[in-house]
Every structure is written in C-alpha cells, then in structure tokens.
Amino acid sequence: MKNENVKNKKKKFRLSVSSWILLVLLTIYAFSMVYLFLWGIGTSLKDHRNFLADPVGILPKGAPWEWAWSNYATVVKSFEVDAITPEGLTVYVGIDWQIVYTLLYAGGGAFVTTAACCIVGYMVSKFNYVFSRIVYTTVLVTMVIPVIGAAPSMVIFLRDLGLYDNYIGTYLMKFNFLSVYFLLVHASYVRISPEFSEAATIDGASELQIFTRIMIPMVMPTLSAIFLIYFIQYWNDYQTALLYMPSHPTLAYGVYYAALGNRDNSIARSDTFRLASCMIMALPILALFIALRDKIMGNVTAGGVKE
Amino acid sequence: MENIQNFDRKEPMAGKDKRVSLATKKRKKLIFYCAMMALPVLQFVFFYFYVNFNSFVLAFQKLDLVGGSGYEFAGMENFTTIFKEVDWGVLIENSMLLFIVMLAFGTVGAVMFSYYIYKKNPGHSIFKIILYSPHIISTVVFALLYNYFIDKAIPAIVGDPNMQPPMNNMNFVQTGTIIFNVWVSFGTQVLMYSGAMSGISESVIESGQLDGITPMKELCFIVLPSIWSTFVTFLIMRVMGIFTEQASLFSFYGADAPAHVQTLGYYLYAKVQAGASKGSVADYNELSAMGMTLTVIAVPVTLAARYCLNKFGPKTE
Incomplete structure (x- = not known):
C-alpha cells in the first residue's frame, strides 16, 4: 500500500518536457512579479540616499526599525491632489478625503452595479415575459457589438443633466447590467427550483418578499463575489474619476497624479514617496484579495465554465 | 395578499x-x-442607448463657439477633419502591432499556462494567484513599479549609471510598453481557461492518454476544442481591443505619451480627458466622428472574426 502511494506520487511529479518548459516559464514569471512588488515595498522604505546607492536591492539598509517608515507618515501628511472642479476652481484633496472618495466610488459603485445585475437577473430568469427575452438578447448583443467612442457623448449628457462630477451621476452610470456578471447571476437564479417561490406564495409571501427574503439569500455567494470583483476593479480605476469626477479624486487617481511627477509637491518629487503612495493604495486591496481569494477566484472560474 | x-x-x-x-x-x-x-x-x-445614439448625432454636428447658438448640423465636416488631422497610419499600426503581439504571446501564453494549472502540475495554486495578481493591483501601481525598475534598477544592474533611462528612450518605449502589457495580461484569461478546462470530461482525457497522446497533442486536439467557446470569447475581445486598447500608455505617460507609440484607444481617451480637464467640449464632435468611424469598422470586423472562428474552428464532436 505504502509502495503504491510512493509510486503514485512519483508518477504525479513525472513531468513531460513541455511541462518542464512551462514550469520554468511560470517560475520566471512568478519571480518577476513577486520580486517587483517586494522591490516596491522595500524601496518605499528606503530614504532617498539609500535608494540612489542601492536601487536594485529589496531590503533597505539597517535594522527594520531604522528603515524610512517616515516615508509613509510624510505621504499620509502631504499626499494631495490639486483637483479642478467643473467651475474651474482648484481644490486640494488630502489622503483622508481620497480614501473617503475611494470608498464611496468603489463601495457604492460596486453595490449599484451588483444590484442592477441582481434585480435584472432575477426578473429575466423568473418572469417569463417576452420583454425578459428581449432584455437577455440585448445583453448578449451589446457584449458582441462594440460601440466605440461614446465617452464625449457621456460627458456632455452628464453635464447637461447636472450629473457631472458628482456621485449620483456616477452611481447612475454604474447601475448597469450589461456585463458577463449579469449572465452569471441569471444562471444562479435559473438553478433555483421554482418550488421555493411556490411554497412562499402559498404561505402568503408577496413578490417582493420572495425576491428579498428567499431568492437574494440563495444567490448571496455569487452576489458577494461579484461585489468584491467590482469593488477591486473600481478601487483600482483612476480613469473614471479622472474623466467623470475630477474634483473627487480617489486613491488610484492620487497615485496616477503622483506617478506623473509633473507637479511641485514633495510626494511627486521623491521616488520613494511615490512608491510609498503606491503601497498605501495597493496593500489594503491585496490583503482583501488574499483573505477572500477563494471566493473571488472560485466564482470567476465558475464564470469560465459557463462560457 | x-x-x-x-x-x-x-x-x-x-x-x-x-x-x-x-x-x-x-x-x-x-x-x-x-x-x-x-x-x-x-x-x-x-x-x-441615448448616449450612443447621441454620439452618432454629435459626429454630424459642430459646436458654434462664436455665435453661441449651440450645436449646428455640420454634415461630414468632422469626418473630413479627423481624416486630415489624425495620424491614422501610426495609430492603426501600433494598435495592430499590440494586437498581434498580445495574440501571439498573451493568448497563447494564457492557454499554455492554463493547461499547466489544469493538469495540477507542481505549484499550480500559487501560479494561479500570481498570474491573477495584476488584476488585483492597479495598473497605475504596476506601471509605476515597472517604470521605476526599468529606469532606475536596470542601469545599475548593467553597470552603466549614466545610461539613458530606457522608458525615456524613444527607441525602447514601444517595446517596453508592449512587454508590460503582455506581462500583466494573463490573469482573467488563465482563470477562465483553466475553469473551462476543469469542465472537460475525465473519460475523454483518459481515452486520449490510453492511446499514448502527448501533452501538447492533448492540448491541441482535446483541450482546446473543448474550451473553444471560451477561447473564441477572448479572441473576440482581443479583436475589439484593436479599437479600444490603450496599451496602459495613460498609466505611463498620462496625456503626453510619445506620438509614435499611441494606439487608437489611447488617442480617443486622452483627447476626451484633455477636453474634460479643460472644461471644453469643442473637440468632442470630431472625437465622436472618430468613434463612429471606428465603430463602423469594428462591428463587421468583430462579427466576421466571430463567424470565422465558429465556422472554421475545431468541433468537439
């Protein structure tokens, strides 16, 4: 029995030449990715002189308590974006407000996008009207047919309605069900047996109660995964804030701003400060991903099976 | 009730x-x-619907900045302007170059890596997470890290501190950004492909193995046809990307990317953003005309690509 296990194990790790090549390529890839990120963390903890003396090394000089932790304190204190409002006024937005704007955009945006997929997915899957079939087909068609260059029209539309550069406009823009995640939610609802809603109807539940108290809890794992995926996507998205919410800079916008280095403040001038600002933005979302990776990646993978 | x-x-x-x-x-x-x-x-x-429809309308209008009478019908004037002023040759060439390289390395690499992960070869779990990580960390962060490492660390590694920073070297910019784009491109594709591969029947794989099939033949003749619909979806997205892909240039250079590396997607976004930041929509009619032109080309190209891939692609039966 023991010999058989050893034999199986040996068999399992006997790789073909092509697998060896792939292993080498993947190892190089993983090394480059991990090294670069660790290099970024290490460099963000170097003082400027230390960085110039040793730009390649990961670890800063000295013991951990001698590292330039003050880079982070400086960034928190001075990390400002001078944003311009639609009225042409310049507003200085510190890191505290950037965090607030990030949470409002990523949290609120992810919530409304998930809500749109959740509502339309339920209606289309459980209400057998002709309109439901039209909506489903529309989603498929819009995913196949590319419409390019609508951003100018969107900016003008939001400005005309007074929705430009505010959260109501952004949330309305994000309350959008035209995505692959709609199909994922739709498939989750389809899998639920109609017996649940029939039993609830017999017990006197209204349509709204069936939806909110029975159906949503049953697809909650899918919905929470979609929320997390959108949260991460919006957390990292600086282009929407740059184009549609210029006076509400998020952390990603702030990092983009610092990255360009075309302004006078101390963050943009110092390489180590810039990298510290990057890490302030990247580390929380990386921690969130590591904590919830199975939930996020499991559901994305499930989306792949459905294709 | x-x-x-x-x-x-x-x-x-x-x-x-x-x-x-x-x-x-x-x-x-x-x-x-x-x-x-x-x-x-x-x-x-x-x-x-309205925003896209209005985009088409804007393409045939002109904002009357002098008279202040709002938008007026301008016929094909915006189209004439964009065909004269936009350097289409460079934009199309760069977009096509990016498409070809991403197809050759990004897509092929993603399929091979997915196959490795699907076969549960050593380290598959950790590789899967690392391949997905560029989707967790913002492109702007990766672009900054990549830029700094190339510009600051590479001269130190090659022992030439006076070397011109590569990402500021006009001859290297395009190569540097394309490598970056391939480098961060695998994540979602690998997840989707490996997910789709996990749905392949074990008996199909086993029967191939009994016939002595090699791993590469298994990938090409069993696995790829089995995940063909997922593969086609990503290929179609890649084809659409010819018209929309920004090549992360905005993360590297903001609105000032060197003209010789700009892509169609970057050009459009940078111009729209420049207008919005100045509070001016004067160029938006021309940009809408450009968007409409690209849509008119992109729709048949995308549909034709989809048709061909489905018609001539491998059949699982």
Whole structure:
C-alpha cells in the first residue's frame, strides 16, 4: 500500500518536457512579479540616499526599525491632489478625503452595479415575459457589438443633466447590467427550483418578499463575489474619476497624479514617496484579495465554465 | 395578499372568484415586474442607448463657439477633419502591432499556462494567484513599479549609471510598453481557461492518454476544442481591443505619451480627458466622428472574426 502511494506520487511529479518548459516559464514569471512588488515595498522604505546607492536591492539598509517608515507618515501628511472642479476652481484633496472618495466610488459603485445585475437577473430568469427575452438578447448583443467612442457623448449628457462630477451621476452610470456578471447571476437564479417561490406564495409571501427574503439569500455567494470583483476593479480605476469626477479624486487617481511627477509637491518629487503612495493604495486591496481569494477566484472560474 | 391567503386555506372557491384571484395575482406580478425593471431599463435607455445614439448625432454636428447658438448640423465636416488631422497610419499600426503581439504571446501564453494549472502540475495554486495578481493591483501601481525598475534598477544592474533611462528612450518605449502589457495580461484569461478546462470530461482525457497522446497533442486536439467557446470569447475581445486598447500608455505617460507609440484607444481617451480637464467640449464632435468611424469598422470586423472562428474552428464532436 505504502509502495503504491510512493509510486503514485512519483508518477504525479513525472513531468513531460513541455511541462518542464512551462514550469520554468511560470517560475520566471512568478519571480518577476513577486520580486517587483517586494522591490516596491522595500524601496518605499528606503530614504532617498539609500535608494540612489542601492536601487536594485529589496531590503533597505539597517535594522527594520531604522528603515524610512517616515516615508509613509510624510505621504499620509502631504499626499494631495490639486483637483479642478467643473467651475474651474482648484481644490486640494488630502489622503483622508481620497480614501473617503475611494470608498464611496468603489463601495457604492460596486453595490449599484451588483444590484442592477441582481434585480435584472432575477426578473429575466423568473418572469417569463417576452420583454425578459428581449432584455437577455440585448445583453448578449451589446457584449458582441462594440460601440466605440461614446465617452464625449457621456460627458456632455452628464453635464447637461447636472450629473457631472458628482456621485449620483456616477452611481447612475454604474447601475448597469450589461456585463458577463449579469449572465452569471441569471444562471444562479435559473438553478433555483421554482418550488421555493411556490411554497412562499402559498404561505402568503408577496413578490417582493420572495425576491428579498428567499431568492437574494440563495444567490448571496455569487452576489458577494461579484461585489468584491467590482469593488477591486473600481478601487483600482483612476480613469473614471479622472474623466467623470475630477474634483473627487480617489486613491488610484492620487497615485496616477503622483506617478506623473509633473507637479511641485514633495510626494511627486521623491521616488520613494511615490512608491510609498503606491503601497498605501495597493496593500489594503491585496490583503482583501488574499483573505477572500477563494471566493473571488472560485466564482470567476465558475464564470469560465459557463462560457 | 387576501386572495393569496385564500389559496392557503385551500377552501374550494367558486369559479369566478378563482378567476378574479388569478387575474389579481397576475396583475400584481406584472406591476412588481414593471416596478423592478423600471430603473434598470431607464438606465439602459438613457446611459447606453441615448448616449450612443447621441454620439452618432454629435459626429454630424459642430459646436458654434462664436455665435453661441449651440450645436449646428455640420454634415461630414468632422469626418473630413479627423481624416486630415489624425495620424491614422501610426495609430492603426501600433494598435495592430499590440494586437498581434498580445495574440501571439498573451493568448497563447494564457492557454499554455492554463493547461499547466489544469493538469495540477507542481505549484499550480500559487501560479494561479500570481498570474491573477495584476488584476488585483492597479495598473497605475504596476506601471509605476515597472517604470521605476526599468529606469532606475536596470542601469545599475548593467553597470552603466549614466545610461539613458530606457522608458525615456524613444527607441525602447514601444517595446517596453508592449512587454508590460503582455506581462500583466494573463490573469482573467488563465482563470477562465483553466475553469473551462476543469469542465472537460475525465473519460475523454483518459481515452486520449490510453492511446499514448502527448501533452501538447492533448492540448491541441482535446483541450482546446473543448474550451473553444471560451477561447473564441477572448479572441473576440482581443479583436475589439484593436479599437479600444490603450496599451496602459495613460498609466505611463498620462496625456503626453510619445506620438509614435499611441494606439487608437489611447488617442480617443486622452483627447476626451484633455477636453474634460479643460472644461471644453469643442473637440468632442470630431472625437465622436472618430468613434463612429471606428465603430463602423469594428462591428463587421468583430462579427466576421466571430463567424470565422465558429465556422472554421475545431468541433468537439
């Protein structure tokens, strides 16, 4: 029995030449990715002189308590974006407000996008009207047919309605069900047996109660995964804030701003400060991903099976 | 509710009462449906349909900046302007170059890596997470890290501190950004492909192995045809990317990317953003005309690519 296990194990790790090549390529890839990120963390903890003396090394000089932790304190204190409002006024937005704007955009945006997929997915899957079939087909068609260059029209539309550069406009823009995640939610609802809603109807539940108290809890794992995926996507998205919410800079916008280095403040001038600002933005979302990776990646993978 | 509770009591109802109850139930269901669908449908009508329709309208209009009379019909003037002023040759060439390289390395690499992960070879779990990590950390962060490492660390590694920073070297910019784009491109593709591969029947794989099939033949003749629909989806997205892909240039250079590396997607976004930051929509009509031109080209190209891939692609039967 023991010999058989050893034999199986040996068999399992006997790789073909092509697998060896792939292993080498993947190892190089993983090394480059991990090294670069660790290099970024290490460099963000170097003082400027230390960085110039040793730009390649990961670890800063000295013991951990001698590292330039003050880079982070400086960034928190001075990390400002001078944003311009639609009225042409310049507003200085510190890191505290950037965090607030990030949470409002990523949290609120992810919530409304998930809500749109959740509502339309339920209606289309459980209400057998002709309109439901039209909506489903529309989603498929819009995913196949590319419409390019609508951003100018969107900016003008939001400005005309007074929705430009505010959260109501952004949330309305994000309350959008035209995505692959709609199909994922739709498939989750389809899998639920109609017996649940029939039993609830017999017990006197209204349509709204069936939806909110029975159906949503049953697809909650899918919905929470979609929320997390959108949260991460919006957390990292600086282009929407740059184009549609210029006076509400998020952390990603702030990092983009610092990255360009075309302004006078101390963050943009110092390489180590810039990298510290990057890490302030990247580390929380990386921690969130590591904590919830199975939930996020499991559901994305499930989306792949459905294709 | 009262009618529904009648069902609960299971008391026999007169035929007419039953009909009324069913009609009320249907009506309530329809009202609920309409109430719930109203906002998403309105959002679609205004934020998708109207915005895209208005984009086409804008393409044939001109903003009267002198007279201040608003938008006027301009015929094909915007199209004439963009064909004269935009350097289409460079934009198309760069977009196509990016497409070809991403297809050759990004897509092929993603399929090979997915196959490795699907076969549960050593380190598959950790590789899967690392391959997905560029989707967790913002492109702007990766671009900054990549830029700094190339510009600051590479001269130190090659022992030439006076070397021109590569990402500021006009001859290297394009190569550098394309390598970056391939480097961060695998994540979602690998997840989707490996997910789709996990749905392949074990018996199909085993029968191939009994016939002595090599791993590469297994990938090409069993695995790839089995995940063909997922593969086609990503290829189609890649084809659409010819017209929309920004090549992360905005993360590297903001609105000032060197002209010789700009892509169609970057050009459009950078121009729209420049207008928005200045509070001016004067160029938006021309940009809408450019968007419309690209849509007119992109739709048949995408549909043709989809048709060909489905028609001439491998069949699982």
